[in-house]
Amino acid sequence: MKRRWIAMALCGAMLAGVLSGCGGNDGGSAEGGDTAEREVFVVSDDEWYGTDPYQQDAWTSVQSMIADPLFTLNPDGGDLLDGLCTDLTISEDGLTMTMTVPEGKYYATGEQVEPEDVVASIEWGLEVSPYADGYSNIESMEVDGRNVIFHLSTFRSDLLYYLGECFMGVIDKDQLDSMTKDELMWGAVPYGMYSVEEYEPGSGVTLVANEGYKSDNPLVTNKGPAQIKRVEVKFNSNQEEFTILEEYKAGDIDMVSGGGFGSDSRSQLEGLEGFQIVGKSYPNIEYFELNTDEGSVFEDIAVRQAVALAIDRDALCALTDGDAVPAYSMIYDSVKNFSQEAKDDFMANYANDPERAKQILADAGYTDSDGDGYVEKDGAPLEFTFYTRSSGTSITIAQGLQEQMKDIGIQMNIESIDWNYVYENINNDAYDAGIEVLEWAEPILVLNSCYYDQDAPGNDDAYYAAVEDAASTVDSDERTAKIGEIQMEMFKNWNIIPFYSDVAYITHADYVKGLVVQADSSLYWNDLSF
Numbered sequence: 001m002k003r004r005w006i007a008m009a010l011c012g013a014m015l016a017g018v019l020s021g022c023g024g025n026d027g028g029s030a031e032g033g034d035t036a037e038r039e040v041f042v043v044s045d046d047e048w049y050g051t052d053p054y055q056q057d058a059w060t061s062v063q064s065m066i067a068d069p070l071f072t073l074n075p076d077g078g079d080l081l082d083g084l085c086t087d088l089t090i091s092e093d094g095l096t097m098t099m100t101v102p103e104g105k106y107y108a109t110g111e112q113v114e115p116e117d118v119v120a121s122i123e124w125g126l127e128v129s130p131y132a133d134g135y136s137n138i139e140s141m142e143v144d145g146r147n148v149i150f151h152l153s154t155f156r157s158d159l160l161y162y163l164g165e166c167f168m169g170v171i172d173k174d175q176l177d178s179m180t181k182d183e184l185m186w187g188a189v190p191y192g193m194y195s196v197e198e199y200e201p202g203s204g205v206t207l208v209a210n211e212g213y214k215s216d217n218p219l220v221t222n223k224g225p226a227q228i229k230r231v232e233v234k235f236n237s238n239q240e241e242f243t244i245l246e247e248y249k250a251g252d253i254d255m256v257s258g259g260g261f262g263s264d265s266r267s268q269l270e271g272l273e274g275f276q277i278v279g280k281s282y283p284n285i286e287y288f289e290l291n292t293d294e295g296s297v298f299e300d301i302a303v304r305q306a307v308a309l310a311i312d313r314d315a316l317c318a319l320t321d322g323d324a325v326p327a328y329s330m331i332y333d334s335v336k337n338f339s340q341e342a343k344d345d346f347m348a349n350y351a352n353d354p355e356r357a358k359q360i361l362a363d364a365g366y367t368d369s370d371g372d373g374y375v376e377k378d379g380a381p382l383e384f385t386f387y388t389r390s391s392g393t394s395i396t397i398a399q400g401l402q403e404q405m406k407d408i409g410i411q412m413n414i415e416s417i418d419w420n421y422v423y424e425n426i427n428n429d430a431y432d433a434g435i436e437v438l439e440w441a442e443p444i445l446v447l448n449s450c451y452y453d454q455d456a457p458g459n460d461d462a463y464y465a466a467v468e469d470a471a472s473t474v475d476s477d478e479r480t481a482k483i484g485e486i487q488m489e490m491f492k493n494w495n496i497i498p499f500y501s502d503v504a505y506i507t508h509a510d511y512v513k514g515l516v517v518q519a520d521s522s523l524y525w526n527d528l529s530f
Helices: 011-015 115-128 157-163 173-178 181-187 241-250 263-270 301-310 313-318 340-349 354-363 393-407 419-427 443-447 461-471 476-491
Strands: 040-045 086-090 096-100 138-144 147-152 194-200 204-209 230-235 275-279 285-290 324-326 383-389 411-417 433-438 496-502 505-509
Touching: 040 241, 115 138, 115 147, 115 173, 157 443, 157 461, 173 181, 241 263, 263 275, 263 505, 285 393, 301 354, 301 393, 313 324, 313 393, 313 496, 340 476, 383 393, 383 419, 393 411, 393 433, 393 496, 411 419, 419 433, 443 461, 443 476, 461 476
Parallel strands: 040 230, 383 411, 383 433
Antiparallel strands: 086 096, 096 147, 138 147, 194 204, 204 230, 275 505, 285 433, 285 496, 324 496
16 A cells, blocks of 8 residues: 655754854863863753653754663664663564663662663653654563563564664653653653753753763763763754854854754854864755656656756755765665665666766757757757755755756756645645655665655555565665665656755864764764863
8 A cells, every 4th residue: 555654854853953062161262271170061952842752753962962762873784782771682583672771770860770661661652752653563562680572563674773763762660650741741851861950941951960870882982971060051943043153163152053054154163273073964865756747747758867867966066065965875875774786776877977868858859949958849848847945955956956957958947935835746746846855864764755746656555565575674684685676676767866965064162072973973972071
């Protein structure tokens, strides 16, 4: 049965927000100051909406300070690494998962994390989480000593992703049993390096280190409590970027997260001493669909082929001043189970060949009969409208694409509208072409969400059956091969075109040390120090 999933930006969409940092609470600047006297880490971040990870549909990178996921995502795409829990084992049939909850890990309340808390937390998530579908195949759970055992109705690889994500933390069962849903929203104390000491709506939160904290994350050196004992988070949702930048340069804050800095602000920082700028991009894919319905300009596969082949992604991304990089597959390079074979297939057969694009159009009968630079066929000009979002990199990219289409004789019109209407028009078949974005580090979620055109070739039962088969494949290498095959089959229709990937950055003062940033954008605070 055909399915359409509304693409939700998981916590990684927030993790992809630009981070930066400077100063500190002693009034020093990035160029100097006695870092030994610094006691508070000051962060400018997006608004927070609670401390219960299961009730949230968005979670900023700084919020990861207060809630550890059950496991650590492997940045190399392999099996989950130890985290809050350890020693994950999966039965050969994929229907039984066993994990250990080590002793000696304590909430900020002083209570030890128990296996029963894991069970109660997941049961709570199945009740309230907007992402509960990702682990709804957990049929039952049991506790055996310090072990928690999952019995699954079916194996699905996206469960492994959720086990390493911020929306599956652990809350004390006593809190879950005694507090209401509303009380848990800001009163829950999940297991993490820090806990909330004070929250001022619209203003910020103050965090204090959890002295009972311990981690088994192999990606960090410090396995114990945080070295910096206090964190002040100032919400920046209503601040202008210029104001944040000036505070940052003046030394009033140590890091800026959330909306972050654009290329102009980064250019200013690049000219100053005392700052570090590092790429930090959550896996995302910007792509576009082409309407192949009868009567559409893209009903003719030759036109679809010409559009795909004419794109010079490097040139387009250069227009964004580093805010985008080329993408040649639907499952981007930093996504779990990325298939190099699928990427190579697209690059070799579907991209970077404008001369071939011109020849395809000529062979299909499109010619420039009046010398205006645009081709026609049967007296009708080859023309289409491209829907793009009214903000972000998509406007700049679309303008560059317009020129590349002109180079092969196609007239491309740009209509910039709110992103909701882009998706709505595509879903209603009221479009020629339109840009879309998915932000997931799990390929099954991308593949189950990428078709918005319900009548598109390839958007059929056979496609979703192949995706389901890949999701239920226990062996990771075999799953990667199947995910590659699904994409290569998809490309044959020339109607979904991987385009580019947005880039985000961390920029922090030189004296801020120990931020651990992985290629998949995972950020760990355990080693943070001045």
